[in-house]
Amino acid sequence: MKFAFYPRLIFLLFQCSNGSDFVRQSCWEASKSDPKLSYGFCVACLESIPKSQPTSIEELVDMTIQITESNTTNIVSIISKLLQNQTFTQHEKACLKDCFHLYSDALSELQDALNAFKSKDLDTANIKVSAVLDACVTCEDQFKDKKGEACPLTNDNNIYFQLNAISLAFIQMCH
Template sequence: MNPSFPFSSSLFFTLTIIFCSLHSLGFANRLIQQTCKNCSKTDPNISYKFCVASFESNHRSQHAKNLEELGLISIKITRHNVTDTNAHINDLLEKNKSLDPFIKECLDDCLEVYSDSISTFREAIRDYKAKRHSDCNVKLSSIIDASTTCEDGFKQKNNGAISPLTKRNKDTFQLSAIALSIINMLINSDV
C-alpha cells in the first residue's frame, strides 16, 4: 500500500470541493449580475450597482441556484431593511423627546406604516413560497407605498421639514422594486 495515497486522495477531494465552490459562486454571481441588469433595465427606479451590492451583502445570495431562490432572498433582504428602519424610527422617537411636533407626527406615521409592512412580509413570503406570485406582488407593492408615504409626509409642511429617513426610505423603495421586478420576471415566465 502506498502511504502517499491517502494524502493524494484527500488533496484531490479538497481541490474538488474548492473548484465546485468557486464554480457555484461564479454561477451565483452571474445570476445576480444578470438579474440586476434585467431589473435596472425594466425599472428606472432600480440602480444596477445598488442591486448587485444588496445581493452581495447577503451571504445566502452567493449560493442561489436560480431566479426563484434569488427572489425569496430579495424579499428577505427587504424585510430586514424594513425591520431595521422600524427599529430606527422607534429609537428616534425614544431618544429625541424634544422633537418638533410636526417631525414627531411624521415619525409616528412612518412607524405605523413600517410596522404594518412587517406583518405584510409574513403573508408575502407565504404567497411567494406557494408560487402565488401575483398575490405576493400586491403585498410588496403596499410595502413600496409605505416608504413613499413615509417620505411624502415630511414634504407636507411648507417650511421644508427635512426627513431623517430619506436614505432609508429610498433603500426600502429600491429593495422593494427589486423584489417586485424579480416577481414580475417569474410571473412572465409562468405565462
C-alpha cells in the same frame, strides 16, 4: 493530499462565480425592467449575503422579500429610537409616528407577500409588495408638508424602496 484540495478549490471558485453571475444577470434583467431600480444596489445587496448561492429567480424573490422584512424591522427600531429624541418638533414627531405605523403594517404585508409567493400566488405577492412600496414614499412626503423639515429617514426610505423594487422586478420575471 494537495491533489484532493485543488479540485475542491476549483469547484468552490466555479460555484461562486456561477452564483455571482446568476445574481448579476438577474439584477441586470430586473434593472432593465424598472429604471428606478439600481443595478449596482441589487448586485451589492445580494452578493453581500454570506453563503447565498441562488440558482433561480424564485430563490431571489424569497431572499429579497426576507431582506426587505429584516430592513423593515430595522427601520421600525430606528423610528422607535427617534421618537424618544426630544429635539423633534410636534410635526416631525407626528410624521415619525405615521412612518412607524406604515412600516409596522408593512411587516405583516411582507410576510403575506412571502407566503403568497411560496404558494405560487404571484398576483397576490405582487399586490402585497406593491402596496408596501408606498410606505417609504408616504413617510418621506409627510415631512415635505412643512417647509424646512427634512425627513431623518431619507436614506432608510431609499434603501427600502430599492429592496421592494428588486422584489417586484423578480416577481415579474417569474410570470
